[in-house]
Amino acid sequence: MTKRILTLALTLVMTAALFIGGGQSAWAAENGSTGDAELIVGIAADLDSSLDPHVSSSSAGTREVLFNIYEGLLKPDTEGNLVPAVAEDYTVSEAADQYTFTLREGVRFHDGSEVTAGDVVYSLTRAAGLDTGEPLMATLANVAGVEAADDKTVVVTLSTPDVEFPAYMTAAIIPEGSDPADGIVGTGPFRYVSRSPQENIVMERFEDYWGEKARCAKVTFRVIEDGQTMVMSLRSGAIDLAAHLEASQVAELADLTVLEGSMNLVQAVYLNNAQPPFDEPLVRQALCYGVDKQMVIDLAGDGHGFAVGSSMYPAFGKYFDAELTDFYQPDAQKALELLAQAGYDAAHPLAFTITVPSNYTPHVDAAQVVVNLLDQLGGAVKAEIQQVEWATWYSDVYQGRQFEATVCGMDASTLTASAMLSRFVSDSPKNFIGFVNADYDAAYAAALATEDDAEQVARFRDCQSILAQQAANVYIQDLADFVVMQPNVTGYRFYPLYVMDLGCVEKTA
Numbered sequence: 001m002t003k004r005i006l007t008l009a010l011t012l013v014m015t016a017a018l019f020i021g022g023g024q025s026a027w028a029a030e031n032g033s034t035g036d037a038e039l040i041v042g043i044a045a046d047l048d049s050s051l052d053p054h055v056s057s058s059s060a061g062t063r064e065v066l067f068n069i070y071e072g073l074l075k076p077d078t079e080g081n082l083v084p085a086v087a088e089d090y091t092v093s094e095a096a097d098q099y100t101f102t103l104r105e106g107v108r109f110h111d112g113s114e115v116t117a118g119d120v121v122y123s124l125t126r127a128a129g130l131d132t133g134e135p136l137m138a139t140l141a142n143v144a145g146v147e148a149a150d151d152k153t154v155v156v157t158l159s160t161p162d163v164e165f166p167a168y169m170t171a172a173i174i175p176e177g178s179d180p181a182d183g184i185v186g187t188g189p190f191r192y193v194s195r196s197p198q199e200n201i202v203m204e205r206f207e208d209y210w211g212e213k214a215r216c217a218k219v220t221f222r223v224i225e226d227g228q229t230m231v232m233s234l235r236s237g238a239i240d241l242a243a244h245l246e247a248s249q250v251a252e253l254a255d256l257t258v259l260e261g262s263m264n265l266v267q268a269v270y271l272n273n274a275q276p277p278f279d280e281p282l283v284r285q286a287l288c289y290g291v292d293k294q295m296v297i298d299l300a301g302d303g304h305g306f307a308v309g310s311s312m313y314p315a316f317g318k319y320f321d322a323e324l325t326d327f328y329q330p331d332a333q334k335a336l337e338l339l340a341q342a343g344y345d346a347a348h349p350l351a352f353t354i355t356v357p358s359n360y361t362p363h364v365d366a367a368q369v370v371v372n373l374l375d376q377l378g379g380a381v382k383a384e385i386q387q388v389e390w391a392t393w394y395s396d397v398y399q400g401r402q403f404e405a406t407v408c409g410m411d412a413s414t415l416t417a418s419a420m421l422s423r424f425v426s427d428s429p430k431n432f433i434g435f436v437n438a439d440y441d442a443a444y445a446a447a448l449a450t451e452d453d454a455e456q457v458a459r460f461r462d463c464q465s466i467l468a469q470q471a472a473n474v475y476i477q478d479l480a481d482f483v484v485m486q487p488n489v490t491g492y493r494f495y496p497l498y499v500m501d502l503g504c505v506e507k508t509a
Contacts, residue, residue: 037507038218039489041500042230042242045359045390046198046223052180053172054127054136059390060265060411064500065201065221068214069110070172070186073101073120073154076415080315080496082166086115086173086187087154096161096451101169103152107210109175110191111183117148122176124156138422138429139168139414163451167414189214189503198223214503215491225359240489240507243500245482246362247302253484260304261494263481265409266311266420267363269354269370269474272404274434277342277350284471285328286338286350290377291370292330293476300365304480310464311410311420313478315496319417321461327468332377339380346379352404355397358387360408362479367407370474398432409479411498417460418448424467433472440466 047062048055053070073087088104107115128143129135135143142165145157158165175185184192189211190203201221205214222239224230231249233239234256250258269287271278278284297305306314309324336345344350356367367385374381383405388396397403412419423430426441440463447459467473483492491505 035213035215036217037509038220039216039241039502039505039507040239041219041221041502042224042233042239043221044223044225044227044230044244047195047201049197050181051184051192051195052136053174053186054123054180056136056138060498063413063498065203066172066186067188067499068190068219068502069184069188069192069203070174071188072170072172073103074166074169076170076495076497076499078493078495080317080415082170082415085170086120087169090166090169092166096163096165097158099156099158099165099169100149101154101156103154104210105152107187108208109187110185110206111175112208113175115173115187116176117151117154119176120154120173121146121148123173124154124171126174127171137168137171139416139419140171160449161451162448163453163456164416164418164448167416167419170414190219193218212503215506216502219502227361234484234486237486241483241485241492241505243481243483244362245484246365247304247480247482250482250484251302257485257487257489259483259485259492259494261481261483262306262313262315263409263411263479264313264315264496264498265411265478266308266313267366267407267409267476267479268308268311269367269476270406270408270410270433271473272401272433273436273472274401275404277344277352278404280342281470282338282342283344283350284474286335286342286344287374287381287474288328288471289331289338290335290381291373291474291476295330295373296366296369296476299369300362301477301480304482305477306480307477308475310468310475311424311473312417312464313420315478316412316417316420318457319460319464321464324464324468328471335377336380339377344380349380349382351382353384353386354405354407355386355388355393355403356407357390357393359390363407363409366476370407401432401434413497415497417457418444421447421460421463424463424472435467435470435472437466437470440470 043061045061048059053066071085074082075085077083086107087101090099090101092099124146127137128140135141142158142162144159147155149155189206189209191206193202193204195201204218224233230242231252234242234253271284293307307325309327312320314320354367356364371383374383397406422428424435425444426436443459443462447456450456488508493501493504
């Protein structure tokens with residue numbers, strides 16, 4: 001027996017209105033746009049060398065760009081709902097271990113071929129590693145089988161029940177037998193055109209898109225790593241749009257259109273729990289008491305930002321535990337007492353290095369404020385900053401785990417609490433801080449095992465509480481996200497994930 005899983009009726013109505021395809025958009029007709037404009041978008045870092053949508057991305061910016069080119073059976077909307085994309089609907093078994101997807105009619109790949117059940121089976125089999133035994137996407141490791149019931153129906157069977165599984169069906173659908181290394185082919189509103197490493201990425205409107213066509217004919221992502229150059233490019237009109245700017249940059253662009261949202265990530269001082277000095281909980285807790293997160297927000301972000309107390313950001317709604325934000329109230333005396341218990345004082349200070357990717361100014365600025373705050377603990381802490389290139393940070397810090405502390409932001413690839421919390425399970429390959437806690441592992445396993453939504457929320461909140469209690473990291477904020485556009489550009493929308501939807505952005509003459 002199966003039961004139909006439906007999104008909210010309002011969501012479906014809005015989605016149908018948004019994606020009924022063909023022709024010039026209503027906005028374009030009302031505002032005199034011909035729809036043939038080229039949009040120039042500034043991005044702060046180049047994309048990964050691989051644009052394979054099934055391979056884990058080291059750069060959130062890569063996912064931002066690929067969001068416009070690839071689609072899954074489902075896709076997120078701006079409210080965090082999962083809405084139909086390549087699939088028009090699905091059903092789930094009572095045990096939540098088998099999902100049946102009905103494909104949408106008339107969906108075409110960028111090479112002109114129509115999407116079939118065979119393409120979906122190939123894509124999910126490839127991403128889940130069913131042929132190789134090595135999943136390309138860790139989120140699909142629970143997939144036991146993928147079969148085509150007919151030309152328009154695909155059945156996915158799981159090894160264990162998972163009520164969160166639909167969120168993983170944003171995994172890209174690609175043509176059967178294809179390899180993204182040989183050609184970037186998706187079903188999204190834009191098709192890939194070209195790439196010049198360290199310079200630009202170009203995509204153009206896909207005229208046979210199943211939904212409403214993109215409002216610009218062409219988009220060029222221009223790589224601009226220097227923050228001041230990005231500001232100058234906006235002021236001169238050399239670029240039309242840039243996201244993830246800082247408050248200080250926005251202050252120089254008051255005559256342009258400025259939107260403020262959040263980056264949907266958790267910025268923290270991430271601590272290497274596996275190595276001294278941060279293998280000692282007392283030391284980690286001392287730093288939490290010694291760092292006033294609101295001061296970091298005020299000084300590094302001019303007061304813009306959303307304080308967090310664990311590895312979950314506010315856009316996750318029911319999973320976000322706001323009470324943890326104040327779990328560690330700034331208390332210099334308490335910090336000094338804990339440091340003393342751990343054997344550190346002005347005569348024997350705690351010395352460590354914070355390694356930060358140099359091209360992410362918000363993290364560099366936050367690290368500097370953190371160092372200044374720790375300097376005020378009577379000489380008991382001596383922290384210094386080491387700036388490195390992004391590639392070095394990714395290989396040495398994230399992959400190699402050769403670091404003491406780092407300031408960065410961790411985001412979610414899917415609309416699931418597990419996307420944020422799975423990286424702290426003891427044996428997770430993404431657990432780059434080396435956090436090991438049996439209670440955490442048990443709470444996380446219990447969250448995955450239950451089919452009751454309220455129970456799952458409670459267990460995921462238990463995970464967050466353990467991270468806070470154990471001071472796994474010094475949690476700071478979900479950064480404010482400033483998007484700046486030229487006055488003739490409109491339509492940008494924020495999502496609860498780190499994506500950039502350019503299909504809805506319009507540029508007039």
